[in-house]
Amino acid sequence: MPDSPHEDTPAAPIPTPSLEDLQHWTWVMGRAQQMMLEHFAAQGMEQATRAPDExxxxxxxxxxxxxxxxxxxxxxxxxxxxxxxxxxxxxxxxxxxxxxxxxxxxxxxxxxxxxxxxxxxxxxxxxxxxxxxxxxxxxxxxxxxxxxxxxxxxxxxxxxxxxxxxxxxxxxxxxxxxxxxxxxTRGESLLAGLEHMLHDLTRGQLTHSDPEAFEVGRNIATTPGKVVAQTKLWQLIQYAPTTETVLETPLVIFPPWINRYYILDLNPKKSFIRWAVGQGLTVFVVSWKSADESIADATIDDYVLAQIEAIDAIREGLGVESVHAIGYCVAGTMLAATLALLAARGEADKVASATFFTAQVDFTEAGDLRFFLGDEQMEVIRQLSADKGYLDGRYMAATFNLLRGRDLIWNYVTSNYLLGEEYPQFDLLHWNGDTTNLPAVWHRAYLQQFYRENRLARPGGLTIDGTPIDLGQVRTPAYVQAGREDHIAPPQSVWKITHHFAGPLRFVLAGSGHIAGVVNPPEAGKYQYWTNEAKVGTLEEFVAGAKETKGSWWPDWRAWIQGHGGRQVPARGARVPGKGKLKAIEDAPGTYVKTR
Incomplete structure (x- = not known):
């Protein structure tokens, strides 16, 4: 102890490393150099040396x-x-x-x-x-x-x-x-992290979860059902009933084709599809094909007409006049266009009700994706898809990761690369990394006509299959769900649907964001949602007078569906996959969801 606070304390001696320690750390550095040389020899240095400002x-x-x-x-x-x-x-x-x-x-x-x-x-x-x-x-x-x-x-x-x-x-x-x-770890963590990083550089994508932990059809996307219809663009899955009676009007779900459909059918406890089946609904879901050369020329018209084609297949197969429809994210945007086209054709009765999960139709206050829509980015997209006619899904995955860089990039740089930790086993992160390719024609047109030009929000601004459409003609009852913390489809943007549709509409603001705000089963007891029965003009007015309810909004939606056609029918015959006009092609989850 020093006699006075001004007297320096002798520094502790630095321990001399042993010969064994020196040999080990020399091996660690040598192995790291070898791993990097092997990687860059195989991959080339072009991307690694790209200027940061470029x-x-x-x-x-x-x-x-x-x-x-x-x-x-x-x-x-x-x-x-x-x-x-x-x-x-x-x-x-x-x-x-x-x-x-x-x-x-x-x-x-x-x-x-x-x-x-x-x-x-x-x-x-x-x-x-x-x-x-x-x-x-x-x-x-x-x-x-x-x-x-x-x-x-x-x-x-x-x-x-x-x-x-x-x-x-x-x-x-x-x-x-x-x-x-x-x-x-005597440097082992650094080597493990370097191995993770080089693996990700090779595959061109950041790994978020253990790639061996999940398999579609084995421990995710396991709700029993059959593929009962198929085109070059989609497979239609019908799920087996678990109740003695079901609602007469069936439900068809259109998930976004920028991701795999099984976000709504993760493990049994999180599955919206399994829950809806248990609520006495005849549930169908469209599983979109990841784009390849065979659908490289698919357009906006093709995806709208595909929704109508699936609706008609269900109506004919079950012998019903109409369906309840759900559109999630971009598929919800297309569902709005589908409703407008049906209204223009005088066929609006084909859809008894429409539900929108975090979907935008008016892009004047769209999310942070608009920062990736400049002329230079559009040219990059054109170049990336020029050879094969479709955009590699890894590009979109990287874009969405950038929207939440702290959580979806740098958090994993630290854990995977710097700390060398083992990958977590998390089904949601597995889904997030299960990318899908996008038809280049559709993708560029969607970004240009919807985000940049906002055509869907203008009467006659968009023409589908030769018919100008107008959202103001949509009178189909609508249930609109938005996520309070959604960074992809902000609630103020989703709210704008209320300014365009002419029919009865229920708006629900859910806690959390683009995924967790939707995938929130009642049993989890998480988050909350807000409703407001008064007719208000702005989201701010909605929130100011809203009633907060703890937990999931799913039961609220189920009660709303019941109010738009509550007649029950026995769960037999065509209500069982493959037993009616719609014949079974293969077991769910089908082939398209596994196509890479």
């Missing part, structure tokens, strides 16, 4: 405007002052209120919540400094003058993506957990 231009097509110089000076001064306060606290001084609040924020941030970030003053200071700089960078977006709100939103998104990427948790030398794990 990549940024490709993804965002963006150059940042300049902020007001005076405001920049003021912000830099505040940053410098607060930064000094952070270091003063690290050296044992009294923390200012703002800095103390910053420390509490750091403890709540999942990236820095582990004790290793707090135990070492250096890493504690690193994380607080990072959060301080991040806050100032994001705040500086509001200081930029002379830009419209759309441009400001784009810059805010870009800035958030940048600060998320620069987090000290994403780098080995600034992440104490990575350093500690490397020491504990």
């Amino acid at each position: 990549l940024a231009r490709t993804l965002f097509g963006w150059a940042a405007p300049v902020a007001d110089p005076g405001e920049l000076i003021r912000q830099q001064t505040r940053l410098w002052t607060d930064g000094l306060a952070v270091w003063q606290r690290a050296l044992g001084g009294e923390a200012a209120p703002d800095v103390a609040a910053l420390a509490e924020k750091a403890d709540r941030d999942r990236r820095f919540a582990a004790k290793e970030w707090r135990d070492n003053p250096l890493f504690d200071t690193i994380r607080q400094t990072y959060l301080l700089v991040s806050d100032r960078l994001l705040g500086s977006v509001d200081a930029i003058e002379g830009i419209d709100e759309a441009t400001r939103s784009k810059l805010r998104f870009m800035t958030r993506a940048f600060v998320d990427a620069m987090a000290p948790s994403n780098f080995a030398l600034t992440n104490p957990q990575v350093i500690e794990r490397a020491i504990e």
Whole structure:
């Protein structure tokens, strides 16, 4: 012990590594070099050496405007002052209120919540400094003058993506957990992480879950049923009833073709399809084919007409006049176009009711995907799909991951690559990585005509199968579900359906986002939903007068369906897959969902 606080404490001697330690770490470095050389020899260096600024231009097509110089000076001064306060606290001084609040924020941030970030003053200071700089960078977006709100939103998104990427948790030398794990495992964790990274570079996609843990038809997408119809674009699955009677009007579900349908049929406890069957509904689902050369020329018209074709097949097969229809995400957008086309043809009665899961029809307030629709990005999409006529699903997967980069990219960079952890066994993440290819003609037309030109929202703005359509002519009863935290189809965008449809409509705002807000079984007891029986004009008015109900909105939807045709029929004959006019082709989940 020193006699006075000013006397230096002798530093602890650094232990001398043994010959065995030196040999082991030499082997670790040599093995890492060998793995990288083998990978780049096989793959080439073109993508690995691509300039970061070129990549940024490709993804965002963006150059940042300049902020007001005076405001920049003021912000830099505040940053410098607060930064000094952070270091003063690290050296044992009294923390200012703002800095103390910053420390509490750091403890709540999942990236820095582990004790290793707090135990070492250096890493504690690193994380607080990072959060301080991040806050100032994001705040500086509001200081930029002379830009419209759309441009400001784009810059805010870009800035958030940048600060998320620069987090000290994403780098080995600034992440104490990575350093500690490397020491504990004697470098094995670094080799395991490098192996994960090189594997992902080879397959061109970030791995989120154990690729061997799940198999379609074995432990996901297991609800019993049969494929009862098939075209080059889709397979139609009918599910076996589990109740003695069922609603006379059957249900057909149109999932988005940018993902696999089994998001609605994960494990039995999460499956909306299995739950709906148990609620006494005759359930059909369309399983879309992942695009290949055979459907490379599919258009918007083809997907709308495919919905009508499936509806007609069910009506004829079961001998019923109409169906209940569900459209999820982009399939909900197309379902709105389908309803408008049926109305224009005088065939609206084919659909007794329509339900929309997080679907947009008016894109004036669309989600963050609009930041990927500049001329440069559209040209990239054209080039990527020029050879085969379809867009590799990995491109869309990367785009959706970028929308939630902190959770879907950098979280896994840390765990998979830096810490070398084993992949988790999580069915939702498995589905998220199970990509589908998209017909290039359809994809470019959808982005151009819906997101950029907003044609569907204009009467006569879109023509399907030679017929101009108008959403204002849709009088089909509609149930519209939106997710309060949806980053793909924001609730304010989904709400705009209420401004276009002319029939009775029930709007439900669910807790959580684009997936968890939909896949929320009652047994889980999670989240909540809001309803408002008053006729209101804006989402803000809806929320202000809404009633909150704990748990899943699924029972609310089931009661609503009952109110639009409650007649029961025995669950036999054509209600059993393959026993009526619709003959069984193969067991569910079918072939198309397994096609890569």
